[in-house]
Every structure is written in C-alpha cells, then in structure tokens.
Amino acid sequence: MEAAAEPGNLAGVRHIILVLSGKGGVGKSTISTELALALRHQGKKVGILDVDLCGPSIPRMLGSQGKAVHQCDQGWVPVFVDQEQSISLMSVGFLLENPDEAVVWKGPKKNALIKQFVSDVAWGQLDFLVVDTPPGTSDEHMATMEALRPYRPLGALVITTPQAVSVGDVRRELTFCRKTGLQVIGVVENMSGFVCPHCARLNSSSRLGRKHLYPLSHLTSSVPLDPELTRSLEEGRDFMQEFPKSSAFPALT
Numbered sequence: 168m169e170a171a172a173e174p175g176n177l178a179g180v181r182h183i184i185l186v187l188s189g190k191g192g193v194g195k196s197t198i199s200t201e202l203a204l205a206l207r208h209q210g211k212k213v214g215i216l217d218v219d220l221c222g223p224s225i226p227r228m229l230g231s232q233g234k235a236v237h238q239c240d241q242g243w244v245p246v247f248v249d250q251e252q253s254i255s256l257m258s259v260g261f262l263l264e265n266p267d268e269a270v271v272w273k274g275p276k277k278n279a280l281i282k283q284f285v286s287d288v289a290w291g292q293l294d295f296l297v298v299d300t301p302p303g304t305s306d307e308h309m310a311t312m313e314a315l316r317p318y319r320p321l322g323a324l325v326i327t328t329p330q331a332v333s334v335g336d337v338r339r340e341l342t343f344c345r346k347t348g349l350q351v352i353g354v355v356e357n358m359s360g361f362v363c364p365h366c367a368r369l370n371s372s373s374r375l376g377r378k379h380l381y382p383l384s385h386l387t388s389s390v391p392l393d394p395e396l397t398r399s400l401e402e403g404r405d406f407m408q409e410f411p412k413s414s415a416f417p418a419l420t
C-alpha cells in the first residue's frame with residue numbers, strides 16, 4: 168500500500184461534498200453513488216472517495232468490484248467506472264485481498280489510510296469529489312475532516328430515514344457539522360415512502376410530522392424505497408443508462 172505522497176493531488180478538484188449518516192444501512196453509499204451519477208448526468212466530472220472502510224460497497228454498486236488500482240508518479244490512479252472516464256472511484260475495497268480485513272483494523276490504522284487516501288490519489292481535474300464516510304461521527308470523521316480542511320469542502324449531505332432513531336442520529340451529524348465548521352448543504356430522507364413493485368406508483372410519506380426533529384430548511388429532498396433501485400445496485404447493472412429512470416433521479420438532479 169505504498170504510494171508517493173503528493174499534497175497537490177486534490178488541487179484540481181473544484182468541489183468536495185461529504186456524505187454523512189448517523190448509522191449504517193440508511194442508504195449513505197446508495198445516495199453517494201446516485202449523487203455521483205446525477206452530477207455526471209449534468210455533464211460534470213466526478214470522483215468518489217469511499218472512506219467507509221468497514222463497508223466499502225460502492226465498487227459493487229458501480230460494477231467495479233475486483234478492478235485494480237494502479238500507481239503513477241503522483242500516487243494511486245483511481246478506477247474509472249465508465250468508458251467516458253467521467254466517474255473515477257477510490258475505495259479500500261480495491262486494496263484488500265479479503266474484504267473483511269479492514270473491519271478488524273484499529274483506529275490509528277484507519278485514520279492513516281484516510282489521510283493517505285486524501286493525499287495520495289491522483290484525481291486529476293474533477294468538478295466534484297463525493298466522499299462517502301463511515302456511519303456515525305467517529306475519529307475517522309475527524310481524520311477525514313482534518314485531511315480535507317485545507318481543500319475547503321463545499322459541505323455535507325446528511326442521509327437519514329424516516330425512522331425516529333435515524334432522525335435522532337441526524338441531529339448528531341448536524342452538530343458534528345456545526346462543530347467542525349462544515350456547511351450542511353442538504354438532508355436527504357431516504358426510503359421515505361415506497362415505489363410499488365407491481366404498478367411502480369409512488370406512495371409518499373409526509374415529512375411534516377418530523378419537522379421538530381431537524382430544521383425543515385435542511386430537508387432538501389426525499390428518495391423513496393424502491394425495489395428496482397436495490398436490484399440495480401445489487402446487480403451493478405447498466406447504471407449510466409438506468410440512472411434517469413432511478414427513483415433517486417428527481418431528488419438529486
């Protein structure tokens with residue numbers, strides 16, 4: 168895992184967005200992936216940095232599992248997930264022989280890898296870098312923020328679900344953002360309502376009952392639970408073609 172340190176590797180990145188969630192399983196990696204596809208759909212060049220070290224699921228979602236990361240003089244070359252090379256991806260999933268390996272790492276080792284990810288990946292010119300963070304607000308988040316601070320991240324997208332416990336967690340994320348000076352650019356309520364697998368009709372749920380839980384001004388969008396979306400991500404299908412039909416499309420574009 169040795170790569171040449173190159174502090175200027177993020178110099179060509181225009182905007183950095185961190186994706187946060189209070190706990191796992193709320194769809195943070197899904198929304199990170201769909202956000203990257205949405206930005207790409209708008210003609211942007213996008214990188215995804217997957218620092219969710221214990222659950223690196225983005226390579227699978229983008230059909231890039233098992234691809235190799237190469238080295239160049241500037242460090243690691245991220246994996247291009249599409250032919251046009253408009254989405255590049257770096258994930259610990261590309262570096263491990265056994266995907267369960269990172270789960271047993273201690274904090275300092277994780278933090279060192281996060282710092283290395285920030286300094287040693289040769290992104291080139293990007294409009295956006297989407298950073299998929301681990302769930303919660305741990306040392307790994309502090310390490311990520313410390314490493315990214317010199318590059319002035321644009322802000323954070325906080326992912327939650329309608330369940331009260333998750334909504335409670337989102338408030339901790341908002342506090343983390345406030346304390347670290349990270350602007351909240353939006354809250355996405357994922358799996359809010361559902362798309363009927365038979366008739367594809369959207370059954371939405373109202374957010375108004377939860378407005379006391381987090382400021383409604385932050386609640387920019389909601390994405391329904393859609394079995395088609397699960398399937399498409401599980402199978403890593405032709406995501407470029409399918410994205411405009413994704414139920415996350417209206418919320419993220």
Ligand code: ADP
Pocket residue numbers: 188190191192193194195196197198222224357358390391392393394396397398400401
């Ligand atoms: P996290 O990154 O928060 O742990 P994931 O993005 O890995 O969560 O999502 C957990 C599971 O839920 C995955 O199987 C994913 O496909 C599924 N999922 C996430 N969001 C949706 C959605 N809106 N509709 C259907 N399935 C979803």
